[in-house]
Amino acid sequence: MDGGTSFTSVCINTAIYLPWLVSQCLKNGVNFRRGVVKHIADATLLHHSGEKADLVVNCTGLFSLFMEGVQDKNMYPARGQIVLVRNDPGIMATTSGTDDGDDEAVYIMHRAAGGGCILGGCLQADKWDSAVDPNLAVRIMKRAIALTPGLVSEGKGIEALDVIRHGVGLRPMRKGGIRTEREVVKGPDGNAIKVVHSIGHGGYGYQTSWGCAAAVAKLVDESVAEKARL
Ligand SMILES: Cc1cc2nc3c(=O)[nH]c(=O)nc-3n(C[C@H](O)[C@H](O)[C@H](O)COP(=O)(O)OP(=O)(O)OC[C@H]3O[C@@H](n4cnc5c(N)ncnc54)[C@H](O)[C@@H]3O)c2cc1C
Incomplete structure (x- = not known):
């Protein structure tokens, strides 16, 4: 290792x-409706008032690659795999790379x-496999102990890790970066639908969420103001 900070x-x-975010939304009067949307236009029919929604915010992550009316071909998955353990090394740590390959x-x-x-x-870019790779899990655990030996008692290896579960997730990556923009989409019935996209948050969706939400709110306000002027 050349250096660190x-x-x-x-x-x-x-x-x-x-769950805290959900509770904040409920406290502020948000109405939640669950539903599976095939075409982005279907979302306009989910408004709690029973009226058609004026605008749809599209934050469907990786599914924006497939959703009718969106099909953003720049979206792609980047597979991540983790091991959740009860052990506590007392510090958090990372390195800028490993000897086990670029991904x-x-x-x-x-x-x-x-x-x-x-x-x-x-x-792992463009990998859709949601099953745990056991060989990768072993490499993850070995690397973690090598970097933070305090995870286990002295001289112990991965057998001393108290595993809660293994996990796999697909990061919603996007060539060109995060897409936060307005678009008018034509629905199957030919009607125009106002959409604000917030997709492609890759491996930093939590870190960027407050900034992206503020940008989305601004675009929604602009769109609603335009409608009011018509
Ligand atoms: C291993 C791993 C580590 C990560 N580490 C970090 C980190 O350290 N920091 C960080 O900031 N981020 C991290 N991320 C990334 C973060 O999890 C994502 O960026 C974030 O979850 C993206 O949020 P999103 O709301 O845009 O998309 P998603 O979380 O994918 O949410 C999309 C939602 O849309 C819904 N949906 C999709 N299609 C439809 C449909 N047709 N109809 C109805 N609903 C639909 C889905 O059910 C889902 O609820 C990590 C991800 C992984 C996998």
Whole structure:
């Protein structure tokens, strides 16, 4: 290793953070409706008032590659795999690369409030496989112990890791970066639908979420104001 740095940062336990966000929305009067949308136009029919929605915010992640009316061909998956363990090395750590290939990584993140410790990982572009790769899991655990030996008692190996579960996720990547923009889409009935896209957040959707949400709110306000002037 040529060099390193240490700093204080924020680590989000998403299992706690996401329900908190839902509770904030409920507190502020948001109406939740669950539904599966085939064409972006279908979303206009989900408004809680029973009226057709004036505008749709598209935040369907990777499904924007397939959704009728969107089909953004710049979207692609980047597969990630992690091991969640009960062990706590006392520090969080990562390196800028590994000796196991360009698409493999090492990071150790201990989540607040008993959320366990995440050992990662990888970033495998265009891989859709949602099954755990056991060989990769072994490499992840070995790299984590090599970087933070405090994960296990001295002299112990991966057998000393207390595994809670293995996980695989597909990051919603996008060639050209995050797409935050307005578009008018033609529905199957020929009617125009106002859409604001917020897709392609890749491996940084939490980090960018507050900024992206502010940008989306601005675009929605602009679109609604235009309608009011008509
Ligand atoms: C291993 C791994 C590690 C990561 N680490 C980090 C990190 O350290 N920091 C960070 O900021 N980010 C990280 N990310 C990335 C982060 O998880 C994503 O960027 C984020 O979840 C993207 O959010 P999103 O809302 O845009 O898309 P998604 O989370 O994919 O949400 C899309 C939603 O749309 C819904 N949907 C899709 N299609 C339809 C349809 N047809 N009808 C109705 N609903 C539909 C889905 O059900 C889903 O709820 C990581 C991801 C992985 C896999």
